[in-house]
Amino acid sequence: MENTFRIEKDFLGEKEIANDSYYGIQTLRAKENFDITRTSISLFPNFIRSLAKVKKATALTNYELGDLTLIQRDAITQACDEIIAGQFHDQFIVDPIQGGAGTSTNMNANEVIANRALEILGHPRSSYHIIHPNNHVNCSQSTNDVYPTAIKITLHELIFRLKDSLRELRDSFDRKAVEFKDILKMGRTQLQDAVPMTLGQEFKTYAIMVDEDIYRLREAQALIKEVNLGATAIGTGINTKENYQELVIKNLQDVTGIDFVNAGDLIEATQDTGDFVHISGILKRVVIKVSKICNDLRLLSSGPRAGFNEINLPAMQPGSSIMPGKVNPVIPEVVNQVAFEVIGADMTISMASEGGQLQLNVFEPIIAYKLFTSINMMRRSFHSLASKCIDGITANEDVCMENILNSITIVTSLNPILGYEKCSALAKEALKTNRRVYDIIIEQELFTKEELDKLLHPKHMVHNHKLV
Structure with a gap:
């Protein structure tokens, strides 16, 4: 046999x-x-x-x-x-x-x-x-120059894919900004009524937030084009021939199609994992901002009868094993959880980088594992957020307008005319009597109905900024 x-x-x-x-x-x-x-x-x-x-x-x-x-x-x-x-x-x-x-x-x-x-x-x-x-x-190699170089090649390619998913997400928000450009709603600070804005402005803000981080990732890619290939064991280039470092970088450029360069000091580059820490920080920044947006989406869609109910998220699956008819915001929820994982990975990477000793950081395996995993989870979750959530959002325009008309804070637009103290008194009266500010102003004959309609028209309160 x-x-x-x-x-x-x-x-x-x-x-x-x-x-x-x-x-x-x-x-x-x-x-x-x-x-x-x-x-x-x-x-x-x-x-x-x-x-x-x-x-x-x-x-x-x-x-x-x-x-x-x-x-x-x-x-x-x-x-x-x-x-x-x-x-x-x-x-x-x-x-x-x-x-x-x-x-x-x-x-x-x-x-x-x-x-x-x-x-x-x-x-x-x-x-x-x-x-x-x-x-x-x-x-002519050591693990200590091969391994980090391969990590950087991988990161360069994965970041391209992450940027693609962010562009998809940005474009989804941009389309909704145009769709919702004429829908007025109440803006809020500290979860309290602030002043009116448009739903289009709210979604345009999300698009800009995402777009900013595409540029941050592009900057991070430039940082990891410096590699220590040719450093061998600790950066002295032992067991390599003269001109090896120069030739191997040229061949690496040809093989990868990426304009990698040799580190200025190979001993420094072999022990310093600061570029991985920087990339991890950028990933954390990106995912925190997207997770914050998801928090907003869950809040704005809360209800449908006892919450904000200003927007509707696509119904993806039944939301309860006991409550019939309940639908949960499952896509934003899963993105939140990806954010928690990436934030934790950033701490792991930080500790692994700090834990390096002398001429080599032996913890690069966990750094690579966490970076690769974070990027893959982020790009998949961002694609899901765009295609399974943002693209299908609809607006409850009547709810948005009713919130504005019932709000006390629209009196803010009268501050330049009536003064802060008088406007505060009007707001206090409205709260005490559970009446609209509009009705109290007419009753007190501070303005005619025509004058007040012009002053308090919500569109006039957002005229300083484009609606999209």
């Missing part, structure tokens, strides 16, 4: 590896050691592709410098291209949260690429004297 295992060795001993596996002994050890999330790095296919892009760029560079043969280069780069195209991702089995500063992830990539390259050349897997995971695939 054919043996279904092959034997691989490292300096700790030997292990049986399934013959149909492209990974090797170091990957298997990591799989056994880190059973944390019960997932694997294949959860983030962009990250797998990013690792392969780094390995392709380094293979091209090592060939140029004479450290790989043409045959080795072509086999390694073909294996990388296949992984970039989406193949063999199931072979990336290590847990994303791991000890060792990402070494397990790097070795998982090295072993899969090496064994696929050997297969391309017609050799059995584990024939490492021909193409070795460390000597050839990892030539």
Whole structure:
């Protein structure tokens, strides 16, 4: 019967590896050691592709410098291209949260690429004297420059997708701003009646809030174009040849299509995770603002009989197992919960960055895991918010107008004419007698009906700003 295992060795001993596996002994050890999330790095296919892009760029560079043969280069780069195209991702089995500063992830990539390259050349897997995971695939590299570079490539791509979801959300708010441009409603501060505005102005504000953060993310992308590839272990570039750093960055640019640059000081760049902290802070800013908008939507749609009831959110599902007819604002609620998760992830990233010591931060795996997870959750929830909620919102125009007419604070527009004290007395009288300000003013003959209609017309109170 054919043996279904092959034997691989490292300096700790030997292990049986399934013959149909492209990974090797170091990957298997990591799989056994880190059973944390019960997932694997294949959860983030962009990250797998990013690792392969780094390995392709380094293979091209090592060939140029004479450290790989043409045959080795072509086999390694073909294996990388296949992984970039989406193949063999199931072979990336290590847990994303791991000890060792990402070494397990790097070795998982090295072993899969090496064994696929050997297969391309017609050799059995584990024939490492021909193409070795460390000597050839990892030539002129360390986990400490490969891993953070792959993180930055992944972040660059994920942020593009996050910006797309924010544009979708912004455009949804913009369309509603136009649709609601003539609907007058009461503005509020501290949950108390303030002065009139339009529902269109309210939704236009949300569009602007979202649009601002698209620019903040664009700025963050520029920050992560600086990488430490070529730094190797601690930033001194040990085990690399002269001109390696310059050549490998050029090849990385060609492979990724992104204008990455070498860090000014590779020792600093290898230990400093401040750019990840900055990106996490931007993500927190974005999600907090969107979550605040969701709080507004839940409040404005509250009721329908005993709440604000100024807008209607699309009914997505029954809202109670006991109360018939109840419908909940489930889409804004789930975005709120994503916000809580991202805010917590920001704290984790902050602590992980602060916890680094000396020439390397060993906690980059948890930083990467939290950043990737946060971005993916945000972009999915923003898409849901736009398509399943904002696009279907309708306005209760009669409710909005009735709130204005019943409000005491419309007397604010008379301050320049009657003075603050007289207007306060009118408001107090209206509250005491449960009557409209309008009726009291007519009764006291402060203005004629025609004069008052002109002064208190809600449209006149928003004339200083565009209705959309």
